[in-house]
Amino acid sequence: MLTDLHKTQRLGSALTFLERYHNEGEDFLDQIVTGDETWVAYVTPESKQQSMEWRHSSSPKRVKFKQTISARKIMCTIFWDRKGVLLVEFLPRNETINAASYYTFTNVSPFLIEKAISGTIGTVKTIRKMRSGNLFLEVSSSNQATILAKLQNLAHLDVTVSPHGSLNFSFGVISPADFLNGSSE
Numbered sequence: 001m002l003t004d005l006h007k008t009q010r011l012g013s014a015l016t017f018l019e020r021y022h023n024e025g026e027d028f029l030d031q032i033v034t035g036d037e038t039w040v041a042y043v044t045p046e047s048k049q050q051s052m053e054w055r056h057s058s059s060p061k062r063v064k065f066k067q068t069i070s071a072r073k074i075m076c077t078i079f080w081d082r083k084g085v086l087l088v089e090f091l092p093r094n095e096t097i098n099a100a101s102y103y104t105f106t107n108v109s110p111f112l113i114e115k116a117i118s119g120t121i122g123t124v125k126t127i128r129k130m131r132s133g134n135l136f137l138e139v140s141s142s143n144q145a146t147i148l149a150k151l152q153n154l155a156h157l158d159v160t161v162s163p164h165g166s167l168n169f170s171f172g173v174i175s176p177a178d179f180l181n182g183s184s185e
Contacts, residue, residue, distance in 0.1 A: 035079040
């Protein structure tokens with residue numbers, strides 16, 4: 001059951017989406033990436049070859065019990081946009097989903113990262129994962145650099161924006177830990 005606060009937040013989000021769609025048109029829909037997780041039941045049945053055994057012709061046949069489909073489950077996380085599936089990941093057994101599993105860049109598709117960033121600040125010149133695990137972003141306009149700098153205030157990210165030496169480009173570095181710090185609210 002949704003509280004009045006949750007209903008108000010959902011209404012605000014819906015109005016924001018409608019306003020952005022009105023202003024940006026079909027391009028806005030290309031920027032939306034959503035995700036969900038679900039349990040997937042699976043069975044790895046024993047093959048005929050695996051179940052074969054040597055026995056005497058007069059000995060009784062081995063009784064095989066019916067396997068239940070819900071015997072094993074694995075957590076599946078999936079991200080998609082309006083054109084199709086972007087990323088499907090299966091959580092290893094005996095692990096739980098927490099903030100760290102959502103916000104590490106090591107296992108996330110570079111395409112998904114680019115979609116998320118371009119949905120926030122528009123198409124950027126360069127996005128690279130650095131050895132440290134941080135993201136390196138190079139933007140091509142001062143407006144994008146300003147939006148990137150505002151991420152520090154809006155999403156509580158530690159974003160460093162520095163001017164590029166040539167062609168008036170700017171770049172920023174976002175650390176995976178910054179997403180963890182920003183998500184604790």
